[in-house]
Amino acid sequence: MSCPPSTISDPSVGVRPEGGTPWWTLQRISLYGAAFGLFFLVLYGRELYESRWFHPGGNPLFLDYGVFRTMTGLAAQGQATSAYLSDLVGQHLVGFLDQRAPVTFGWFYPPYFFFYLYPFSGLMPLASYGCFMGFSAALFCSGIYMTWPNRATLWALFGFSGFWLNLNFGQNGFLTAGLVAWGLYWLEKKPVLAGIAIGLLSFKPQLGILFPLVLVAGREWRCLFSALATVFFLVLSSLLVYGAGAWMDWAHALIRAQQELGQYGLEPLLKVTSYYSWVRQWGGSQTWAKMVQGGVTAGVAGCLWTVWRRPVPRSSKYALLILGALMASPYVLEYDLTWLAVWGAWWGRGLVEKSHRWDRGLLVLLWTVPALTHEMTHWNWTLPIAQFSLMTAFWWTWRGTRKTPSFIND
16 A cells, blocks of 8 residues: 655745754755865866876776776677676777776676667767766756756755766766666656666666565555566567577676675775675675675665555655665665665655754765765775765664654555
């Protein structure tokens, strides 16, 4: 039995702390977003200016997108299988990295992810990057804006550290966050479209392991069946185009990746923000790391099942789902923290007339977590900023659902 969406009073009034004047106003959100955004814009502009795109021999930039373009080029030439051997034989990132020898890297996306990248693969390197990032950023920003339609929302996105981090890497954080933003926005009124968006998200299955659970708990059957049909269509299409061999090679690449994480020390885990990574970085064994990650995943799943079965506002359900998805996966990278913008939009709109000083502190913290995590990685520090922040935000958001009155209005 689904719950009605939470009602929101006029956001221009702001959020009023207990016994005081409104603190969380649209003007203040815009001001803070502009200040943070200008700071990150200067940093990003400096890196771009000093890169090889403007100075021969400069620092390489957008290397992750260089991998996307190179692997899609192989698939377009009928060599999709070769993409899944890149961790063994290496590849040249033509246009993105000046290199004399091939570099090795892992390619762990399912074969149908090539479909997402085909429209951009034939362009020149910088144009290809610009078009892919522009499209996915538009998907992301529009999904957040529709969640909370106001000009202040755009200013908040401008100051979101995850926005600039994805531009720097050339990663797919915009794409995944945009799909989940639109999926949740459509879930109540257009469940079939929501299912298509969630199904398209399956190219990163580790981020979607809790979605079937909550859709069953919330009895969102039309969305669930639409998502399953979308995944079935993607898998079938990739089998027809690439054959079963590409899927077998993908499975073998995943097995090698799991083995390499245990053999090559802790350096590959520095960019991973999961609880498995936290335990391993602090000296724990693989067994303990798996147990901790499994415990966190089970606990989060139990909380989500309970909340999605209860008549609490959808804004709270969606906010918990976003945090839970980032906590439950053992393989979450720093650019995946772009999802925190989706959490901020849903959770923020549910704070009307009941803001607490911890609320605004938590919002500011999580808005900067992607950048803080990136800096920790850059200096090889193992401080679990992302893990601790996610845990705190999940507890605080779940605590708010416990105060929801017991009523059903379907």
